[in-house]
Amino acid sequence: MESNQTTACGAPKIEPNTSSTSSLTAAYNWFQDCCSTHTTCNLKLFSKTGWYPTRLIDIGQKESFHWRLLVVSEDGISPQSAPYMTLSYRWAPNPKPILLASNIDEFRHGKPIKDLPQTFRDFIVVARRFSIRYIWIDALCIIQDSRGDWEIEAPTMRFVYTNSICNVAASVSKSPSEGLFRSRDTDKLKMRIVPCSLYSGKEEPSYIYEDFWDKDILKAPLHKRGWVLQERILAPRVLYFGKDQIFWECLTRRKCELLPNGLPLEIPSRRDLLDQLHWAGASNSRKMSDTLYNLWIKYIEEYSQCMLTNPSDKLAAIAGIAQLFQDFTGDEYIAGLWKSRLVEMLGWNVSAPRKLKSLDYRAPSWSWASTDGDFTLRLDYEVHLPSLVNVYPHELSDRGVHTI
Structure with missing residues (x-):
């Protein structure tokens, strides 16, 4: 059902305004x-x-x-x-x-x-x-x-x-x-x-x-x-x-x-998301697959480059995508991270830090959502969760992560 208005070379005819x-x-x-x-x-x-x-x-x-x-x-x-x-x-x-x-x-x-x-x-x-x-x-x-x-x-x-x-x-x-x-x-x-x-x-x-x-x-x-x-x-x-x-x-x-x-x-990249979520729902493994995990990382890395008028919206503005992942995978969402991939996801790194607009609490310090600026996940970074818990036991337990 495409327009049949075309130029001599077969390309569609373009009018001078997008309201045409x-x-x-x-x-x-x-x-x-x-x-x-x-x-x-x-x-x-x-x-x-x-x-x-x-x-x-x-x-x-x-x-x-x-x-x-x-x-x-x-x-x-x-x-x-x-x-x-x-x-x-x-x-x-x-x-x-x-x-x-x-x-x-x-x-x-x-x-x-x-x-x-x-x-x-x-x-x-x-x-x-x-x-x-x-x-x-x-x-x-x-x-x-x-x-x-x-x-x-x-x-x-x-x-x-x-x-x-x-x-x-x-x-x-x-x-x-x-x-x-x-x-x-x-x-x-x-x-x-x-x-x-x-x-x-x-x-x-x-x-x-x-x-x-x-x-x-x-x-x-x-x-x-x-x-x-x-x-x-x-x-x-x-x-x-x-x-x-x-x-x-x-x-x-x-x-x-x-x-x-x-x-x-x-x-469309959303087609990949649809296919992977459909597969995750069928498998009922309660674990983030490698492909779905990589999609999540892609989304939040892209998201980190965006601006928010209210810094307190950092997790709220991506919560809809997170809920979608959670519903289909059964994985547990923890302040921007996933329980089945928690150790891997602690290896994030802010590549272009920005000054925080507000010091009001919005996420625990071990979450990428606590910062402003572009970040990447350092896949080669080895994280030892038990030692991290020993350093910050109260913060982790207070924010819904069980200590080991």
Whole structure:
């Protein structure tokens, strides 16, 4: 179900803005194709049947100019099984609007869409193009001045994203005011064709293109934010709005506007996670396999390079992925480490230390989560747990690790 608008060389026609009809149609076609034909993406192994967030935003029909906040248990949704979309974005200092204990009734009565930040308004454009009526945005669905509400909602972040029909990522925006859509120089996105005999033994026309994924997605401003790692990994489908293109990632394929049928040789890393967790659940060994352990290390090393507005979120912002690993493996999660791999995981090393923003306790000192800065796991480092316990017996026992 790809767009049939192409250039003379067979490459898709690229319009000057990612808000164009052709761009959003391409994105919608990827979404529809995934929902209707990707068996793996529709297994819903990570999701929870019938689960909904505490609150959702109702954007109404396409002609509606207002949004309103729903408390799902009280207001319900229509139909009862209606899907919802989520948004990944970067916050700004002193963001507005946000849900507060003092304005929740006002939000439930409805507010004008035109008063929302540009990224939120653009997100509504995308949701309506996908015929999705309900959306979830953390600033508007979690009471921001209530510690009690945060303590209830934070543990549900895993299910917020795994149960969404699709997550939209504002990859290049540094704040909600910058929006999803971008103007672009279409000349930079033209496919280059050269003769190549590498694969067939005879010269045939072949495309040359950049490494779009690393440049436009992984190195984009959004993906330096700590919370986004689990949002990207847990959502069944992610639609990224980059600087020059819209990108798609599900459990089956990665795509972009210039290569709408898929990036060659690109297999989503989340597919590895799905396969390994499925195997772990079937084996019921209660021990982290080497492959799954290496995936966890990859995730937390990537996570250590991200920034958090609140240092106290260090473990909370990756808790959804940890819970997923724990549910499938049966292993015990201990402040960022795994019981079956505890000795190995004590060999971490901070390669680029950063000054701590806060001295408030967030993790025991033997956990990588107690530090700020890029870290690596030193696989060649020999750790003697009994001697460590002799040095720090109270700290280890107080934090839930039994002394030997």
